[in-house]
Structures are given as structure tokens and as C-alpha cells.
Amino acid sequence: MNAFMRLSDSYLADAERGPQSTRGLKTCYFEAGYIALLGTRSAIERRSVDHPSAQLLKRACEALDVAAGIGSQYVAHQYAPDDDGLPDLDALREWALDVRRAVLAQGAS
Secondary structure: OHHHHHHHHHHHHHHHHOOOOHHHHHHHHHHHHHHHHHOOOOHHHHHOOOOOOHHHHHHHHHHHOOOOHHHHHHHHHOOOOOOOOOOOHHHHHHHHHHHHHHHHHHHHO
């Protein structure tokens, strides 16, 4: 799981490093959370779905007792031509941070 958290760290750092479009920031925050979630799933499960996977996201969030709603909303609207339907930037950031805290707590237990 360490490699996944390092990649998640990288996306989080990219989001917090400096100026980007709002869409770019949202993508970085989503990826920071989603990649952390991937590290909690089996290699077989990770390889068996296209990414991002709404189903994998939901199962991983349920296992960690983290709300999947914001991440699921991002997945559902990620290919929209504009930001309509995408979660609010602050909500997406908090979701990513909540996911990462839960993943780190699981690793510590």
C-alpha cells in the first residue's frame, strides 16, 4: 500500500502546490483519494475494472466507513465538458483527506 500512498501524496502535493485550473485541482484531489483507496483493494480487484470505477470506489469507501458520495459524483461527471455536476472543490478536497486519513488509520491498526 505504500506505493499507492506515495502516488496519492504526489497528487495531493500537486493540488496544493500552486495555480491550476479549478478542473485540474478537482482532478488532483479526486486522484489523491481514489489512488489511496486502490491501495486497500486486492490486485485482482484493481485489475478487473476500468478506472476510475464507481463500484470499486463504493466498496472501498464502505470498507473504510467513509462516505463515497463526493467521489462517486466526480466519477459520474468527470467527462462532462464543463464543471456542471462535479463536486465543489472544497468538498472534494475534504473527501480526499477523509479517505487518506481512513486508509492511514487502517494501516496503523
